[in-house]
Amino acid sequence: MGERSQILPHEHGPQVQRLEDNYLTHTRGLSSWLFTLDHKRIGVLYMVSVLASFLLGGVLALLIRTELLTPRQTIMSADMYNVMFTLHGAVMIFLFIIPGIPGSLGNFVLPMMLGAKDVAFPRLNLASYYMWVAGAIFVLASIIGGGVDTGWTFYTPYSTTTNTAVIPVVFGAFLLGFSSIFTGINFIVSIHKLRAPGMNWFRMPLMLWGLYATAIIQVLATPVLGITLLLLIAERALHVGIFTPAYGGDPVLYQHFFWFYSHPAVYIMIVPAMGIISEVIPVFSRKHIFGYKAIAYSSIAIAVISFLVWGHHMFVSGQSPMANAIFSFMTFAVAIPSAVKVFNWTATMYKGSISLATPMCYALGFLFLFAIGGLTGLFLGALATDIHLTDTYFVVAHFHYVMFGGTVMAFIAGIHYWWPKITGRMYNDRLGQLGALLVFIGFNATFFVQFLAGTKGMPRRYFNYPSEYTFHNVFSTLGSYMLGAAFLLVAAYLLYSLVRGKPAPANPWGGASLEWKTPSPPPPENFDHEPVAGDPYDYTYQEYDPAVGGYVDKDQVKRVS
Amino acid sequence: MGMEAGSRPQGESSMHAHAANPYLAHHFDTPQQQFESGKLAMWIFLATEVLLFSGLFCAYAVYRANHPEIFVWGHKYLDVTLGGINTVILICSSLTMAWGVRAAQLGRKRLLVTCLSLTLLGGAGFLGIKYVEYKHKWHDGLLWAGQYNPRHGDTESGHSPAEALLAGTPATQPAGAMQSAGMTPRGEGQPAGHAAGTIEPALRPFTASPAAPTVRPEAAAGQAPPTAHSESLKAERSMLPMAAVGPPGLRVSEQTGTYQLAAEQAPRQLWIFFSIYFLMTGLHALHVIGGLGAISWILVRSAQGQFGPMYYTPVDLVGLYWHLVDVIWIFLFPLLYLIH
Numbered sequence: 034m035g036e037r038s039q040i041l042p043h044e045h046g047p048q049v050q051r052l053e054d055n056y057l058t059h060t061r062g063l064s065s066w067l068f069t070l071d072h073k074r075i076g077v078l079y080m081v082s083v084l085a086s087f088l089l090g091g092v093l094a095l096l097i098r099t100e101l102l103t104p105r106q107t108i109m110s111a112d113m114y115n116v117m118f119t120l121h122g123a124v125m126i127f128l129f130i131i132p133g134i135p136g137s138l139g140n141f142v143l144p145m146m147l148g149a150k151d152v153a154f155p156r157l158n159l160a161s162y163y164m165w166v167a168g169a170i171f172v173l174a175s176i177i178g179g180g181v182d183t184g185w186t187f188y189t190p191y192s193t194t195t196n197t198a199v200i201p202v203v204f205g206a207f208l209l210g211f212s213s214i215f216t217g218i219n220f221i222v223s224i225h226k227l228r229a230p231g232m233n234w235f236r237m238p239l240m241l242w243g244l245y246a247t248a249i250i251q252v253l254a255t256p257v258l259g260i261t262l263l264l265l266i267a268e269r270a271l272h273v274g275i276f277t278p279a280y281g282g283d284p285v286l287y288q289h290f291f292w293f294y295s296h297p298a299v300y301i302m303i304v305p306a307m308g309i310i311s312e313v314i315p316v317f318s319r320k321h322i323f324g325y326k327a328i329a330y331s332s333i334a335i336a337v338i339s340f341l342v343w344g345h346h347m348f349v350s351g352q353s354p355m356a357n358a359i360f361s362f363m364t365f366a367v368a369i370p371s372a373v374k375v376f377n378w379t380a381t382m383y384k385g386s387i388s389l390a391t392p393m394c395y396a397l398g399f400l401f402l403f404a405i406g407g408l409t410g411l412f413l414g415a416l417a418t419d420i421h422l423t424d425t426y427f428v429v430a431h432f433h434y435v436m437f438g439g440t441v442m443a444f445i446a447g448i449h450y451w452w453p454k455i456t457g458r459m460y461n462d463r464l465g466q467l468g469a470l471l472v473f474i475g476f477n478a479t480f481f482v483q484f485l486a487g488t489k490g491m492p493r494r495y496f497n498y499p500s501e502y503t504f505h506n507v508f509s510t511l512g513s514y515m516l517g518a519a520f521l522l523v524a525a526y527l528l529y530s531l532v533r534g535k536p537a538p539a540n541p542w543g544g545a546s547l548e549w550k551t552p553s554p555p556p557p558e559n560f561d562h563e564p565v566a567g568d569p570y571d572y573t574y575q576e577y578d579p580a581v582g583g584y585v586d587k588d589q590v591k592r593v594s
Numbered sequence: 595m596g597m598e599a600g601s602r603p604q605g606e607s608s609m610h611a612h613a614a615n616p617y618l619a620h621h622f623d624t625p626q627q628q629f630e631s632g633k634l635a636m637w638i639f640l641a642t643e644v645l646l647f648s649g650l651f652c653a654y655a656v657y658r659a660n661h662p663e664i665f666v667w668g669h670k671y672l673d674v675t676l677g678g679i680n681t682v683i684l685i686c687s688s689l690t691m692a693w694g695v696r697a698a699q700l701g702r703k704r705l706l707v708t709c710l711s712l713t714l715l716g717g718a719g720f721l722g723i724k725y726v727e728y729k730h731k732w733h734d735g736l737l738w739a740g741q742y743n744p745r746h747g748d749t750e751s752g753h754s755p756a757e758a759l760l761a762g763t764p765a766t767q768p769a770g771a772m773q774s775a776g777m778t779p780r781g782e783g784q785p786a787g788h789a790a791g792t793i794e795p796a797l798r799p800f801t802a803s804p805a806a807p808t809v810r811p812e813a814a815a816g817q818a819p820p821t822a823h824s825e826s827l828k829a830e831r832s833m834l835p836m837a838a839v840g841p842p843g844l845r846v847s848e849q850t851g852t853y854q855l856a857a858e859q860a861p862r863q864l865w866i867f868f869s870i871y872f873l874m875t876g877l878h879a880l881h882v883i884g885g886l887g888a889i890s891w892i893l894v895r896s897a898q899g900q901f902g903p904m905y906y907t908p909v910d911l912v913g914l915y916w917h918l919v920d921v922i923w924i925f926l927f928p929l930l931y932l933i934h
Binding site: 286 | 634635648650653655739789863866870873877894
């Protein structure tokens with residue numbers, strides 16, 4: 034990136050001007066990227082890194098699916114299979130999906146949406162990125178050391194007795210937790226202290242509410258994971274006995290600690306995704322968001338209730354029936370704010386002027402898949418059905434519908450939505466729509482059939498299976514190949530756009546939040562003039578200008594420099 | 595914060611502020627805004643620290659609720675005097691830290707350097723005393739589960755008062771009080787020469803053969819006779835909930851009948867207390883070390899005269915951190931040392 038800047042004709046005012054001096058070209062050379070304090074560049078570094086992790090995790094997933102193509106051994110040994118699914122989970126969760134949206138898109142857009150020059154603590158931001166790198170190195174070191182076979186949850190007592198390389202990967206996850214905390218602190222302080230003139234809490238784009246709620250969870254939940262993982266390391270290295278039954282320790286305590294973080298972590302993954310959806314849907318419906326305050330408050334409600342549901346991962350662990358009942362109830366409760374959001378997004382589209390540009394295609398896919406993922410979560414939150422479904426493929430399908438169908442779809446929607454702003458280039462929208470369709474079909478082919486297999490009792494994490502499940506597994510594997518091919522297409526046209534894409538206008542989609550009021554790509558300090566915030570969902574003052582290829586203010590006179 | 599529009603000051607003051615203050619970062623408008631941002635971030639960071647420790651406090655609560663007798667016994671090994679001195683030292687160092695922040699606000703450089711040096715000294719003193727305590731524990735083998743290997747008085751150290759207290763016998767009681775009080779049962783019922791002794795260092799559950807627990811032959815056998823003290827403890831224990839029972843591998847001597855006697859003198863799995871003691875105080879000590887690093891850093895900066903009424907944020911933030919380290923110790927001290 035970075036070399037191509039040009040000046041377009043100025044007759045359309047400052048909004049369409051392409052800057053010679055933007056954040057990509059302001060300074061040059063590798064070290065200007067590696068030591069940058071610019072939140073936009075750190076966002077790009079994060080994006081490249083987490084997408085590389087996504088690729089690694091995706092390849093592992095395809096290897097797992099290939100192994101399951103036949104009921105017996107296909108391409109790898111049973112032990113290798115255990116290592117594969119553990120690494121798939123650990124890489125996807127800790128390296129990709131938790132840091133994914135906040136680290137990359139969040140870093141890029143949060144200060145611009147606030148109308149600020151940067152996040153509150155740029156050096157802390159860079160430290161967060163390098164914490165991520167250090168964590169990734171430890172995870173990769175464990176792969177070189179033969180991998181880990183505990184599953185990504187590192188349950189004791191197995192994780193304290195297996196002779197695979199548990200300590201590096203656990204320490205890596207510990208460092209990644211620090212990375213997450215740093216980002217969370219930065220975002221909370223930025224939102225409190227750096228809002229532009231005119232921007233009160235209820236004029237913030239909902240993406241910011243999503244990132245704020247996410248940051249609260251990051252800050253409050255991650256330290257508990259930190260101490261849990263430290264205890265696990267101490268358990269393995271020193272035999273402190275806290276989680277080891279032979280010493281009088283309690284392995285179920287580990288599960289409590291672990292899920293006290295890791296259930297809220299599920300919302301670290303999904304809440305920023307919901308923020309993206311809250312931006313994309315109104316813009317492409319050309320209609321004000323419906324129920325702004327309901328969506329904003331529901332993000333906070335999710336953040337709060339998410340801390341009170343961890344026990345639903347442990348319904349069959351032997352915890353008391355009373356605890357089971359309470360956690361089941363809270364699980365149903367946490368579904369409510371998510372449903373509030375879904376209804377509001379749907380109502381936003383009602384009678385809107387919907388355009389099916391690529392980001393919107395992914396957003397619609399999100400609505401459909403997240404609804405399935407969320408509702409199947411209730412099957413697992415209900416005590417009676419959960420007994421049958423525990424540790425079956427139903428669980429696998431459920432969380433992939435939420436995490437992939439939800440978070441990843443929204444992440445890709447966000448990448449497409451802000452791609453012109455980040456890179457200054459437009460991608461091919463037709464190919465984008467085709468990619469979205471293929472991802473959607475491939476995803477459902479891969480995972481819907483797993484609901485059926487799970488309901489019929491196929492356990493998760495098994496290397497072999499009875500031939501009754503052959504159809505389900507073959508179908509799922511073929512679907513995963515389609516999904517992989519669809520992502521290759523997406524990667525191809527996005528990379529192509531970097532070279533040959535049309536220069537992007539300042540506001541290609543007609544967004545009303547502040548990041549669209551500065552050129553694409555933005556100048557190093559984001560805005561030439563301090564922006565004044567208005568309603569981020571009021572699209573009435575814009576109109577499409579074919580000469581620019583994007584939206585311009587109907588009344589531009591005020592904005593001339 | 596607040597609901598009024600925007601959180602940033604408007605107007606021309608920004609340019610002014612940047613020219614006047616070299617420490618004002620480019621993306622802040624005023625020093626006040628920068629200071630408040632730093633302070634908010636520090637408070638959030640302190641919240642994460644509290645939550646980091648909360649995992650250990652939670653483990654403490656769970657194990658104390660499940661095995662109260664272990665904590666009642668275990669805390670007697672801790673030296674309340676040294677712990678108390680350490681508490682006083684930390685509180686004093688918090689005072690000098692707060693004084694230092696005030697000195698920075700007033701721009702009194704010499705006072706600031708003095709206060710920070712005293713704080714540094716207090717932290718170092720705390721660690722020194724902690725080292726003495728750890729060394730004692732190490733010497734007595736009173737360590738976490740995997741290294742739990744209590745030695746007793748007739749070796750180099752002589753009886754420690756805590757040991758005598760634990761055994762319920764005079765300090766001159768021959769060797770063995772300790773094991774019979776604590777861990778001996780594993781050795782009971784073995785052939786002569788293997789009779790009760792210190793247990794093998796690590797009860798590594800998955801490597802040691804549970805059927806034939808190894809004991810140290812050099813350790814003398816010793817079964818303290820039931821004393822009045824242990825009888826009273828028995829009565830006390832009966833009111834407590836049953837301790838969890840370990841796996842069969844740790845109950846070899848149960849058939850011999852001597853097990854009951856020993857078990858009544860001291861609870862089984864006493865190492866749980868020391869595991870938790872070392873985890874909590876160890877993590878706290880790491881935070882003290884981190885705090886000393888941070889104080890050294892601002893000490894150097896204040897010696898260079900970088901702080902004054904216009905800019906003292908780092909002193910303020912490090913001070914907050916140091917107070918948190920202090921507060922955590924104020925919880926640890928009674929929870930570990932002052933159990934009744």
